[in-house]
Amino acid sequence: MLRKSFLLVISLLLIASFALGACAPAQPAAPAQPESPAQPESPAQPSTSGESAAPAGDEDVTIRWRTRPDNQEEINVYSNISQELDSKLDGMVLVYEPGGTEGSNYQDQLRTEVAAGTAPDVFWIPGTDIADFAERGLILNISELAAQTEGFDVDAFYPGPMYHLTYNPTNAQSGANSGALWGLPRDVSTFALYLNLDLIAEAGAPDPRELAANGEWDWDAFLDVAQKTHALGSDIYGYGANAWWGPYGVWLNAAGGGFFTADRNACGLDSAASLAGLEFQRSLYTEYGVAVPYGEDSEPPFRAGKVAMFQNGRWATPGIRTVEFEWDVVELPKGPSGSQGNWLFWGAYVINAKTANPEQAWALVQALTTAETQGKVAALGANIPSRVGQEAFDAFLTFTPPANNQAFLNGLADNPATEGPLWTGSWPQFDQIMGPAVQAVLTGSRSVEDFGATICEEANKVFTP
């Protein structure tokens, strides 16, 4: 070997050169995503304190914002929007950073970052998390900023999300004059069933789209289609859904039940209607065995052509557009209550409580929720605009495939339950109690009666009296 001390000298030199190299400014090298805004003068990295690279202009402030994208197509759209808004909005440089996905703990990561003071200025969070973020003081109450803004109207958005976004926990008021505004909804979505038309035709089952058009699309018809397609083979499933509160909640809603009591301050899982909904769903999994076993991700088998009806939101559309079989969507079947029991899913852009530039952040939140921006996101196919209006609907219908976009709007029109946080309790904790219990029922290791007997005693603990 070379002289040992030579090695030592090299190591020391290496450390020294690292230290010096660290002082060199980052080169405006190729950005991580080629689609992201690539102005040479913008900071090559989203620096929290803005000290590592020269700011773009003398007075421009850097505003970082984040969404939870589920795939590369969404990242591209949001990057482009960021680039466009960047040139439109004066006095700020926008940096879009895609967050993690649902599977990689998006909200939890955000909480850590807000606590550490490194979170973006503006970020999107799901509707269920608004209360938790608001009550912990992680997001800014922008009602005063909004009051000073000309032409801003809370009622331009869906009332369901706005109820929660204007809820003021100090006076338990909601609405335009409640004194609270936590953010603006990015978009809304409902569930639909993605259909593998090849499988349904091969099974000789009736076309669910026709049944829905004729008003015959109910739980019995659904079970019939599921059983007929499942009969094609033991590895073919009639129905598939993923394991979270959205998919199973639908069946409870459609039976006339729900997670909570009507005033959302107690557990409603043990009502007769809720249990009936759960019972029907359990039978899909255990008695009839027509569903992809609960807990398995249903998307891979659906894409592999092994699932006839896959329940998911509009956000699944971009990914499913690449499948090789014929597909379309249909609304959810109507339950005993006469309604689909669909959800109105939503999430909102909110402002980091620790942001240095609340005004610019508010300007960005508004720009991100204009009809124009929302149309662009919707065109991608991922979601439905959150502004109420026929124009938005008409535009949405043109974003095909799927041909039957109306199915999502039908879900929206059928009195869906609004996804929402618990202002009088903790939604994350409620979910942590409800999820495993429902899972036990749907995998057959616990009876519905047993579930009904104990679930609310446990779940009611998360509500503050």
Added chain:
Amino acid sequence: MNIFKSYHLGTLIRNLAVYATLTFFALVMLFPFLYMLTTSFKTPADTFRYPPRMLPRDPASIEVAGFDRPLPLYYVTHNGQEREFALAQSNLRTGTFAPADNLQASVERMLADVRPTGGEGSQQTIIVNGKEEKLYDITLDGQVVPMVLISQTTVGEFIDPKNPSVKVYQNVRLSTPVEDITWHPENYSAVVELQGLDRALSNTALVTILVVLGQLATSVIGGYAFARLKFPGRDSIFVIYLGTIMIPFVMLIVPLYQLMVLIGWTNRLAALIIPWIFTAYGTFLMRQFFITVPKEIEEAAVLDGASRLQILTKIFIPASVPALATQATFTFLYAWNSFLWPLVIINVGNSENHVLTLALNVLRGRASDTPNLILAGAAIAIIPPLIVFILGQRFFVESVTSSGVKG
């Protein structure tokens, strides 16, 4: 040493059994790696195939006169021979029909070829098993027979590519497609582009190199002080060091996180490096090695007027290359593979500061519908340490061995 030199049949059988067992376990150990590698070269559709296959394959297609697009090829049995036919049309509806009085005597017909008995709009019906069923006119042996529809399904029309008029109808889903083995190395560039894995790779290398060098430096001088310099308080400090060796890292994660928040190192690579270069374990390891170095050599050097730093660099470090290598090995693996601390400290949106494990964590959600890309990402994280391992195999294994003996 050679198994074939064994004269005894018993020994030979025993050795064969040993090799068989070892090979079995070797396959178990290797299989996930092989699966990772071959899957990373597949197309998404190929990864979702069942039954799974090891090698990446693409469906073959063929140009057929009269069709504007290449048609996919399938294996089809035609006149008792297995042939490669092209799928010209799919989703052709067929029905199984039977006379109402003899449901066993069923025939299959294309739905497009049958007419309702009595014509459209006034279709006749018949009661079968207490249920009203529609009647269809079916031509059977030249005669028109009204039959009921028992079941329906779909078939595809397969044609001979050389002679498109030769047609076979059968179920498409259950037919075996003709496939070629095709590797897709572009998956790797796709995943690098998707998740910035190149940056994550260089960040990981940077963090790993600095942690290894820094840790070696502090451990060597600390270990030397413990082993060779007498000063009051040394032994009690050493006992404290020893006592903390078995304290798991998770004990520190909350306070260390708050410390990083305080000094503003959250979301910084520095937080992945600086706290990790001071270790009780490494110091302990070096100290254990240094006390085995004979005192006489050192004393001779002192007589020659060498300073302590010179003694350390000229005598102790050269003598302890194996111990240094052991520690470098463990630190390398630890720094390269660590996940929980980066997860807590680095922003998920700050892909410029991601290390590989973090990038993989984001990737697994973002590319959940393309396992080929996820596994290409996993391969990028796993292969560099494996290469280092294969190059210095003997040395790696020996370092583990020595740690076990020392421990």
Added chain:
Amino acid sequence: MNDLKNPNTQTELILRLMPAWRILFFLIALAGIPVLWAQDFAAALKVVFSALLGVAALASLVSVPYLLHRDHKGRMISLVLDYLGLLFCLVGVLQVGQVFTGIDSLGAVFQRGLPFLGIVLVGYLFGAASELYPNDPQRQKNLRNTGKVVLILGFIAFLLAVNVFTGLFNFLTRLLQPTGLSMIFGATLFGLSLWAMWREASAQTFNAKTSHEQMISGWLFLSPNLLGFLIFFAGPLLLSFYFSFTNSDAFNPPQWIGVDNYARILNITIKPLNDFAQPARDVLDILVYDEVGRMKIGDGGILFGAQDKFFWLALRNTLTFALFAVPLSVIPALFLSNLLNMKLPGMKFFRAVYFMPSIAAIVGISLVWQWLYNATIGYINYFITVGVEFLNSGFGLALIDPKIQWTSNSGTALLSIIIMAAWQTMGFNTVLFLAGLQNIPGELYEAATVDGAGSWAKFWNITLPMLAPTTFFVVTTTTIQAMQVFEQIFILMNPPEGPGNSTISLVLYLYRSGFQNFQQGYASAIAWVLFIVIFGLTLLQFQRQRKSSIYEG
């Protein structure tokens, strides 16, 4: 004037200045305390820093009479204070020069430098290759020189690639501002005074003995390690202990709540059940306790309830995991190492293959296994299906393909983690055992052969007892690792706590409490309980090991 050139006079002059410098230091340190309080950061740290400054100031003042009396204590105090001051200023220089935060931007250019580091390595390997020709000095020399040239060229290219010169320039410009300059000034001052006291001449003046010199070098050599250890290990460890008695939440200042965290963790209740299916509310105070699990005894049974059900579920899962994963990775390893020790050709290859899983990143490995475990398209179920079909057709059995939902069934989720972890650690343990086996003297076996002992007898009577220390080491380290299982679960399971909380582990629960629910005080308490559990298990194994070695002896 000539007197000044006399070393003794020089020393004398410097030493006369020293007390003045110490008094100045005292004043500066005292003045630092109010400045510190005006800054905006956590009050707890202000207290700590003020205390440190106060102690330094006091020590500085105390050292003055000693210095005047030429007492060696004065020199020691002076050296320590100046050394710490120097370190502080040097770190300050690095901070002002943005070296720490700059590592991020180094990340951006490091990619370009990486290939050149490869060249440096190649150059080094050239040099190392010269060892292969001990009998050919000319060749050795050539290789060494080539190596050196390649190495140096590669290094220069690396320096250029990572913009060292721009870096140097930036570093210097950043220092040219009041803070930076004052840090440099401070560093110079401390350095000079340190040098003054360090000198041979000063040592003589203060009557330093060899033991004093050794003490100074000892502390000097240990100091980087010790300071880092205190700041990044011991300090946080104490902090963690303090947090465990507070309601710290990362947003608000922590409040002392006594043992409430521990009380909440340990608040459990065990109730008899008359009827096994009896609902929990009949026997539990349902407002306080949740049911953790029940055990059947005859018709009735026992019901376990706990205030924090998740902690006890996590403890149960973690212990179950360790209980199965440790034997599953240790016993096959023992078996394989004995086979590998048979000294047949090709054993090195097998050893290398077995070792591979323990090198690979757990995160990557878990992603691979996630797809192997997939219930519909994964290989593991496919192999089971093929096996079942083979048995059914070959032996006329009527086995049913189980179609296991590995990761989504609460019954098998933990099992899938166990299998993967055993797979990953088995090879590492095999190599450890192999090393232990190779240390067993061959004579023992020869003697046993003479006595007519069979292979089994040899294994039980020689191999196992002689391997006891290795076994102890392997079992202990594997257990400690198993108790901290996190990454596999976090990646493989979605959500990580698994179906029906069946894979929530202690570290996962700690992470969730500390960084998702932001009960950082509570998370610290969990950490300490985890530590006690690990410590207890290790102690238990230690006792067993001692016992077994007593029996042998």
